[in-house]
Amino acid sequence: MVTSITPILIYVLIFLIPILLTFIGLPYHIRFMLKRGIYGVDIHKKEKPKVTEMGGIVILLSIIITSALGILLVETNVERFTIGIFCLTVTIAGIIGLIDDLVKLSAILKPLLLLVASVPIIASGFYHRLFVPEPYLPGVGQTRLTIVYYILLPLIIAVPSNSVNMLDVFNGSMASTSIIVLIAIFIANIVISGGNINSLDMTNVFVLMMVGTLIVFWIFNRYPAKVFAGDTGSLTVGAAMGAIAVLGQLEIVMIIAMIPFIMNSFGIIGSVRGLFERREMARPTKMTKDWKIESTRDSKAPITLVGLLIQNGPLHEKDVVKGFNILTFISGIFAVVTAFLIKMVI
Amino acid sequence: MRYYQLIPRTWKIIGLETFVFGSFIGICFLINAIITYIPDNPLQPGINFVYAALKVGIGIVLVVIWLLIWYLITKRLMRNDKINEQKIVKSN
Numbered sequence: 001m002v003t004s005i006t007p008i009l010i011y012v013l014i015f016l017i018p019i020l021l022t023f024i025g026l027p028y029h030i031r032f033m034l035k036r037g038i039y040g041v042d043i044h045k046k047e048k049p050k051v052t053e054m055g056g057i058v059i060l061l062s063i064i065i066t067s068a069l070g071i072l073l074v075e076t077n078v079e080r081f082t083i084g085i086f087c088l089t090v091t092i093a094g095i096i097g098l099i100d101d102l103v104k105l106s107a108i109l110k111p112l113l114l115l116v117a118s119v120p121i122i123a124s125g126f127y128h129r130l131f132v133p134e135p136y137l138p139g140v141g142q143t144r145l146t147i148v149y150y151i152l153l154p155l156i157i158a159v160p161s162n163s164v165n166m167l168d169v170f171n172g173s174m175a176s177t178s179i180i181v182l183i184a185i186f187i188a189n190i191v192i193s194g195g196n197i198n199s200l201d202m203t204n205v206f207v208l209m210m211v212g213t214l215i216v217f218w219i220f221n222r223y224p225a226k227v228f229a230g231d232t233g234s235l236t237v238g239a240a241m242g243a244i245a246v247l248g249q250l251e252i253v254m255i256i257a258m259i260p261f262i263m264n265s266f267g268i269i270g271s272v273r274g275l276f277e278r279r280e281m282a283r284p285t286k287m288t289k290d291w292k293i294e295s296t297r298d299s300k301a302p303i304t305l306v307g308l309l310i311q312n313g314p315l316h317e318k319d320v321v322k323g324f325n326i327l328t329f330i331s332g333i334f335a336v337v338t339a340f341l342i343k344m345v346i
Numbered sequence: 347m348r349y350y351q352l353i354p355r356t357w358k359i360i361g362l363e364t365f366v367f368g369s370f371i372g373i374c375f376l377i378n379a380i381i382t383y384i385p386d387n388p389l390q391p392g393i394n395f396v397y398a399a400l401k402v403g404i405g406i407v408l409v410v411i412w413l414l415i416w417y418l419i420t421k422r423l424m425r426n427d428k429i430n431e432q433k434i435v436k437s438n
Contacts, residue, residue: 137374137377137378137405138370138371138374139371139374139375139377139378140374140375140377140378140381143402143405144398144402145402148402148406256367256370259363259366259367260359260363263359263362263363263366263416263420266416266417266420266421267420267421270417270420270421303421305359308358308359308423309355309356309359311355312354312355315347315355316347318347319347319352322347322349322352323352323355323356325349326349326352326353326356326360327356327359327360327363330360330363330364331363331367334363334364334367337367338367338371341371341374
């Protein structure tokens, strides 16, 4: 006789397993990479410490292993298929990030390759379409975009991936802001779906999986960082957010929750007029004598969210990240308000 | 620095966030009004398709305008900061 597992227990396991995996995996990864000389230098610290690179590999592995265990835990084939597609999408983005960490892809090629990450979601239609091409709009309800949605779908994965990547510039910034966005999405999803704990909601499963992974990653990545996520980590997390938005029909809520990320990308792309790699652009910030971050005032440097925060004087790295957190928290509140406005019309 | 001490540094960006959110909600209600205004015509599938395409088209145009305004304000806001910074450098 097959004993079914209650949704609550699945939620708890899906949250705890990545915590355990990341907690075990990261210290091992740090030691392994340092031993092989794969590290970067943290330029925002006086001591210029060596910090392990590509911590995103552990994030990616944690998602893959938790997804595999999730497939064993859930009951229906559609749920198994959904987890598989989510895992595949995130893995493709993660592998692109890994390649970028190893061989440095061009700033044009990377976003183009990220469009490929949406292929599993689009291809899911051949077996069982996992997404509804009818995003919810506040005050409007469900919209029918069908053809337009298919055209936009690759962007829904590629844009968050690149946006998260662009905000991963300081110790703990990517992890803390992503956790805030995901918590907002979790609450918004409960608001829209009604929060029935007796049925398994796959959006909640993916959010809990990501939050579990990112909480532990943040502990190692916060100031002073012991590990950097690298493009492997930021693209993995961004793709996961995009996939959650598509699979959970939360596209608009996700856009609102990610306002600071998008604003930062707008600033960078608009000011340098195109896509360039971080290393190809002039540095927008420099360090003061007391190791705070101030603007270089270089007219060729990209305009970033950090630039707005340090406009009235230099800030410590920790405070810049706190500024990011405040902005993401505000957009998170807006995302939840959006969810309530959607709920009113559906 | 504590979180509340950082609020004065972020008010301008919070203002922009609020504008982006508020204008989006406004656009959504505008889309809703347009959708209600353009009737459904199930008896004539051809015309109905044109109406549906018109609704989607107007919605997309409005969202694109919203994104464009958002982009322009972000750029403008950041450019002003850059000018202010350059003034500070000159005065120094």
